[in-house]
Amino acid sequence: MQPEAREEVFEVAPREAGRAAIIRLLGRFTLRSEVRLMVLACLVGALAGTGATFMSIVAHAMHEVLFRTGPGGFLSIVPDLSSPYMYFIPAAGGLLLGLLGLLIKRYRPKPVIDPIEANALEGGRMSLTDSVILSSQTVLGNGFGASVGMEAGYTQWGSGVASAIGQKLGLNRADLRILVGCGAAGGIAAAFHAPLAGAFYAFELIIGVYAIPSVAPVMGAALLGYLCAGALGAVGTPIVIPHVPHIGPADYLPFILLGLVGALVAIAIMRLMTLIEQGFRRTGIPAALRPMVGGLAVGALAVLSPQVLSSGEAAIHIQVGTTVTLAVLGVLLLKILAAAFSLGSGFRGGLFSAALFMGVLLGKLFAAAAAFVAPALHVDPVISGVVGMAALAVGIVGGPVTMTFLVLEATSNLAITGLVLTAAIMSSLTVRLAFGYSFSTWRLHLRGESIRGAFDVGILRALTVGRLMTRDPPICPVAGRVGELRARFASAPPRVVVLVDGAGGYAGLVRLLTLQGVADDAPLADHLLCRDRVLHPGMRIEEAIRQFEGAGTPILTVVAEDGSGRVIGMLDEAEALHAYAQALEDQRRGIAGEEPVR
Numbered sequence: 001m002q003p004e005a006r007e008e009v010f011e012v013a014p015r016e017a018g019r020a021a022i023i024r025l026l027g028r029f030t031l032r033s034e035v036r037l038m039v040l041a042c043l044v045g046a047l048a049g050t051g052a053t054f055m056s057i058v059a060h061a062m063h064e065v066l067f068r069t070g071p072g073g074f075l076s077i078v079p080d081l082s083s084p085y086m087y088f089i090p091a092a093g094g095l096l097l098g099l100l101g102l103l104i105k106r107y108r109p110k111p112v113i114d115p116i117e118a119n120a121l122e123g124g125r126m127s128l129t130d131s132v133i134l135s136s137q138t139v140l141g142n143g144f145g146a147s148v149g150m151e152a153g154y155t156q157w158g159s160g161v162a163s164a165i166g167q168k169l170g171l172n173r174a175d176l177r178i179l180v181g182c183g184a185a186g187g188i189a190a191a192f193h194a195p196l197a198g199a200f201y202a203f204e205l206i207i208g209v210y211a212i213p214s215v216a217p218v219m220g221a222a223l224l225g226y227l228c229a230g231a232l233g234a235v236g237t238p239i240v241i242p243h244v245p246h247i248g249p250a251d252y253l254p255f256i257l258l259g260l261v262g263a264l265v266a267i268a269i270m271r272l273m274t275l276i277e278q279g280f281r282r283t284g285i286p287a288a289l290r291p292m293v294g295g296l297a298v299g300a301l302a303v304l305s306p307q308v309l310s311s312g313e314a315a316i317h318i319q320v321g322t323t324v325t326l327a328v329l330g331v332l333l334l335k336i337l338a339a340a341f342s343l344g345s346g347f348r349g350g351l352f353s354a355a356l357f358m359g360v361l362l363g364k365l366f367a368a369a370a371a372f373v374a375p376a377l378h379v380d381p382v383i384s385g386v387v388g389m390a391a392l393a394v395g396i397v398g399g400p401v402t403m404t405f406l407v408l409e410a411t412s413n414l415a416i417t418g419l420v421l422t423a424a425i426m427s428s429l430t431v432r433l434a435f436g437y438s439f440s441t442w443r444l445h446l447r448g449e450s451i452r453g454a455f456d457v458g459i460l461r462a463l464t465v466g467r468l469m470t471r472d473p474p475i476c477p478v479a480g481r482v483g484e485l486r487a488r489f490a491s492a493p494p495r496v497v498v499l500v501d502g503a504g505g506y507a508g509l510v511r512l513l514t515l516q517g518v519a520d521d522a523p524l525a526d527h528l529l530c531r532d533r534v535l536h537p538g539m540r541i542e543e544a545i546r547q548f549e550g551a552g553t554p555i556l557t558v559v560a561e562d563g564s565g566r567v568i569g570m571l572d573e574a575e576a577l578h579a580y581a582q583a584l585e586d587q588r589r590g591i592a593g594e595e596p597v598r
Contacts, residue, residue, distance in 0.1 A: 095289070
């Protein structure tokens, strides 16, 4: 028996040694977070690019079947719809999406968290199921001809997959936020055949900051998304600019004005969408039927111009090279209304592609106006259209560097890059000062969120009084005497005692230090502090710290939020300041790509 047992041990030993080697290898891989993040970023970029390409194929297939655009045809450039019944297709799609929305809301009542909100408030945590649902709704809406862009679906899918993988592997907050940005970068790079634009979309709009630790993974994800889209047959159509004259310093002036005009139009579009959305709510139309009504409006507008259908991305190439006529103004107004009715009625989607198309139209109109008012400026309508594309898109979506790279990659023309960047910065600055929100953050604002971008504010928001307070504080009846309080806490006198009334409600604080020399028979009610200054468990730490200013005590009482005044804890100012400083340091480390200190 002994030899057999020894032989069995020797047989198992190599197997155990192999397992140990694998564990050591995985441990080494885990410790090198930069390598791990880079590998995951490339994987996420490939999945995002593949998913974005698949969604685009499905949407185009729906256009071919429903609108008979033909193989390789694009809905937004068809001269006319072949059947009058096709004008009701957006309404049919709206009805389908409305009914699906009812079913989805029954089982998943919480609103879907998009990548910007996830990175700003949730540390990159997203639901993959919700992301798949929203992406599918975007594809359906676009496929039925609603005037919505697909980029919301692309980024939701890519970021949702990234978040799911990161959460499964237990990535820290900073790495998870970067990986979510990688998913968006891969999706945008694949959709627009622009890896640089995809990368800076992640930096400016999803991660919220450009930092050295995020450069390699985000660029890798964008490149993999772009390559996967190309491998699956997706090709981009370049925007051709026939001739670019010499550009001098004076040539920048009209495009600065174009940036300003683009910003004002962008603000007007976002306001219009809000008015239409609020109008739908006031009408009393059930939420499930609103997309159908919006689809009817889009179909009616399509009677005047089919270019209002779908995102309009393909129509960009048609409009850039055409002459400026009054029809351009008409198409612009119709497209604005179609996009506003689509999104305001409840269709899922984005405004990225639609903003690019509307920007081209706006730029061409600007060139025509410049030729009429100041012909000596010689504003080229093609260049103005391309610059206007970036100016309006920046005003609505944000990301001036993103749009500059998008134009550069779409035109392969470096000469106009300075003009594009100038107009984009002017547009971004104007919207920030006059309005304060992009389209995404504006919609979050309407939901009650005050975030202005994807910068990580979730660390500080999660820091509440309820998380930091000390429970079971020292309590004494306010009707008592000083001697009674001294006797109650003789063994371990606290710095502050909470006084409560007969019903157990908060009455005030008393500091034992201020009671020195006070007679034992003196009433406690004569020495109350902070009678009207209390904290609540849901209060954010910044607000709590402000409450300590002028309080006259280093400790404040926490009472229940039900209005009863019931005492549930105390908060020390020193502990609050320490926790706040630690949260700020964690925030700084997250930006720098460093591990948080714990």
